[in-house]
Amino acid sequence: MGLLRVLGDYFLLLRRVFSRPQKGKLYYKLILREIDSLGVNSIGIVAVISAFMGAVFTLQLAYNANNPFVPNFLIGLAARDSILLEFSSTIVGLILAGKVGSNIASEIGSMRVSEQIDAMEIMGVNSASYLILPKIVATVLFNPFLTILSIFVGIFGGWLVGVFTGVLTTQNYIEGIQHTFVPFYVTYALVKTVVFAFLITSISSYYGYTVKGGSIEVGRSSTKAVVVSSITILLFNLILTQLLLK
Structure with a gap:
C-alpha cells in the first residue's frame, strides 16, 4: 500500500507539472538556467569519468584477450560496444542520479521546509510546474549531449x-571501432538517456x-531520491534493452 500511495502521489505531481504554463516566456528563461545548472555543470565529471572508464x-x-588467435582489432570493437551499449547511457545515468538528483531534491526540499513553496501557492503560482518542469525539460534536452560527449x-x-x-596500435583500434558498426546502438543509447533523464529529474523533484x-x-529525502532513481534506472535499463534490442 505504501508503494501504491507513493506512485499515486508521484503521478498526481506529474499531472500538475505538465499542466499548461501561465507564462511561457518565463519558462524559457528558467529552462536556460537549469540547462546551465544541471547540464553544463555536469560536463566536467562526465568527461573525466568517461575518459578513465574508456x-x-x-x-x-x-590483458584478457592476450591470445594469438584473438585479433587485436577486437579490443577496439569490444570497448566501443561496451561504451555505446551500457557505459555512456546507464553508468553515466547512475552518476548523474547522484550528482543532479541530490541537487534537485535538496534544492526543492529546502524551499519546501522554508515555506517558499507555500508562499508561491498562496500567490496563485503552480509551484510544481514552475519548479519542476524547467528541470525536466533541461535534462531531457541536454543529457543526450552528455551521452554523445561520453561516447567520444x-x-x-x-x-x-x-x-x-x-x-x-592506432590502426588496430580504429579498425575495431569501425568493424561491424551498428548505427542503431547510438539511437539505443540516446533513447535510454532521455528516459533516464526524465526519471532522475521527476523522482528527485x-x-x-x-x-x-x-x-x-531534506538530507534524507535527497538520499532517498538518489537510491530510488538509481534502482529505477536499472529497472528501466532492463526493460528498454528487452524492447529495443530483441
Whole structure:
C-alpha cells in the first residue's frame, strides 16, 4: 500500500507539472538556467569519468584477450560496444542520479521546509510546474549531449591508453571501432538517456517537493531520491534493452 500511495502521489505531481504554463516566456528563461545548472555543470565529471572508464575498458580487454588467435582489432570493437551499449547511457545515468538528483531534491526540499513553496501557492503560482518542469525539460534536452560527449571521450580515452601502453596500435583500434558498426546502438543509447533523464529529474523533484520537517529530512529525502532513481534506472535499463534490442 505504501508503494501504491507513493506512485499515486508521484503521478498526481506529474499531472500538475505538465499542466499548461501561465507564462511561457518565463519558462524559457528558467529552462536556460537549469540547462546551465544541471547540464553544463555536469560536463566536467562526465568527461573525466568517461575518459578513465574508456581507458580501463581497453586495458582490461587487452590483458584478457592476450591470445594469438584473438585479433587485436577486437579490443577496439569490444570497448566501443561496451561504451555505446551500457557505459555512456546507464553508468553515466547512475552518476548523474547522484550528482543532479541530490541537487534537485535538496534544492526543492529546502524551499519546501522554508515555506517558499507555500508562499508561491498562496500567490496563485503552480509551484510544481514552475519548479519542476524547467528541470525536466533541461535534462531531457541536454543529457543526450552528455551521452554523445561520453561516447567520444570514452573511445578517445581507450585509444590514448592503448597506444601509450603499447597494448595495441592506432590502426588496430580504429579498425575495431569501425568493424561491424551498428548505427542503431547510438539511437539505443540516446533513447535510454532521455528516459533516464526524465526519471532522475521527476523522482528527485518528487522527493524534494513532498519532504516534511527540517534540514535533516531534506538530507534524507535527497538520499532517498538518489537510491530510488538509481534502482529505477536499472529497472528501466532492463526493460528498454528487452524492447529495443530483441
